[in-house]
Amino acid sequence: MKTSHSYPFFGSDGYDGLDAILQDLSPSKTFLLVDSNTLDCLSHFVPKLAQLDADFEILEVPSGEESKSLEVAANLWSVLLEYGADRNSIIINVGGGVIGDLGAFIAATFKRGIPFVNVPTSLLAMVDASVGGKNGINFEGLKNQLGTFTEPNFVLIDLDFLASLPSQEWASGHAEMLKHALLSGRYWSELLALKPTNLTLQHLQQSVAFKAEIVREDFQEKGKRKILNLGHTTGHAWESYLAECGTPCTHGAAVIQGLHVALLLSGLGDLQRALAQRYPWQKIEEKALAPLWERQLQDKKNTNGEVRYVLLEELGRPIWDVKISMERWTQAVLALNSAL
Ligand SMILES: NC(=O)c1ccc[n+]([C@@H]2O[C@H](COP(=O)([O-])OP(=O)(O)OC[C@H]3O[C@@H](n4cnc5c(N)ncnc54)[C@H](O)[C@@H]3O)[C@@H](O)[C@H]2O)c1
Incomplete structure (x- = not known):
């Protein structure tokens, strides 16, 4: 199931929809990509998904724009290979626009594309970055120079994440x-x-x-x-x-x-x-x-x-x-x- 142009599902509909996606895809391996701040969002997110494989792996990168880099991307591709990720693996991006852009880019390019889901946790990512299928990383000091247009398999927006967002x-x-x-x-x-x-x-x-x-x-x-x-x-x-x-x-x-x-x-x-x-x-x-x-x-x-x-x-x-x-x-x- 692919949402039409990655139109998000909100709240409990979102969790039900994501559960349905996970059941449908039955991924060989599930990766949750977070940054050092949004790692904490997992304690709210994970228990809500009945279909999440208990053997998921957490991929954590430092928070901030610097993580949208070729070095961080290459490191993530290496880790995916180490874990034996294949085309039936899935990446769930739990974070702000940086995690969304980075995770979608990794997923869109790994083995010519594996499924991915955006779970935006910042207001900016909810209203903008998680929707529309653009991803990318920065290069040579310039924004978003490398990237693709690839729609996520699903977007889930949960307003509760905003409780911990800095002003x-x-x-x-x-x-x-x-x-x-x-x-x-x-x-x-x-x-x-x-x-x-x-x-x-x-x-x-x-x-x-x-x-x-x-x-x-x-x-x-x-x-x-x-x-x-x-x-x-x-x-x-x-x-x-x-x-x-x-x-x-x-x-x-x-x-x-x-x-x-x-x-x-x-x-x-x-x-x-x-x-x-x-x-x-x-x-x-x-x-x-x-x-x-x-x-x-x-x-x-x-x-x-x-x-x-x-x-x-x-x-x-x-x-x-x-x-x-x-x-x-x-x-x-x-x-x-x-x-x-
Ligand atoms: N692909 C697109 O269409 C698109 C559109 C707009 C922006 N972007 C990109 O999005 C990025 C900006 O997104 P952003 O503002 O979300 O940046 P971000 O991902 O760096 O998040 C901002 C900060 O908030 C923290 N954070 C996120 N959610 C949190 C939560 N629930 N609780 C506590 N801390 C939380 C993050 O760790 C980070 O420190 C830029 O790289 C921009 O280029 C992409």
Whole structure:
């Protein structure tokens, strides 16, 4: 059983569905991939699955973006071989977007592809990373340079995992929810005001439904799916730049920076100022401008050495492949700096 474009199942439906998958596939070996923080999620997760083979193996990697590397991937492939994993083995990724991206990449490439399941435990992974079939690792200091489009066999979302999520990670996921609201034009004001204590299953379902809708239209990102990169051109550059400087930020914090830039470039100052009320712009030093532009040129969504942006004509009306010059981008960043 494969879910349609990895549309998730929520709560007890999710556990029932995953049990059904495990019964159906009857995997030769089950691997649970976690990071050093999400290891603790297993005490909640494992007892809920009647069909989980008691002989499962736990694969643990250090938490953080550094684990999305070729070295960690190679190590995991070696461990799979050591355990005699075959094409009927399954990997269950229990973690945030890092575990999802890494585990799906490992599974999609090992022996030309073995089954895998995403069990997102961070808000960001629930509303975004676990859905849509993209996976990948970083390479040569650049984000997601190696990866595939491969749908998981199942996605299970359990809100209870969020109880242990640190607040900056909650905000990181909130950033992607805001991105979805800007793109869809739905629930923007409501979501901008959302606090962790008010988050409901319905908020998650709305956000996931929007992403799934776009992915269904354009799985391979030939056209419309590119809109999901709103805020990610500057965002990815900022994320990798800060990581290289030794002062990493969350993925969502980088996306917020990117959303500020994209809204200003879109001429939507009102939306940008509303965003700044909740998540202020972080000043970008002038010395960072050239390295950030260089990174944007490397973005794999570009063609012919030009930087292409997703912008909004208005709330809920995205356009993509908009060519932005270095001058225009620099002016936007400097304008955001001077408004502080
Ligand atoms: N494939 C996609 O479509 C897609 C989309 C968006 C983002 N991403 C990728 O996702 C990654 C970011 O995801 P993320 O923000 O989840 O990062 P992450 O996986 O690093 O998780 C953030 C932190 O929260 C911890 N954590 C996760 N769940 C927890 C829980 N329930 N309790 C306590 N701690 C928990 C993790 O250990 C980590 O320290 C990036 O690498 C990004 O490129 C992929």
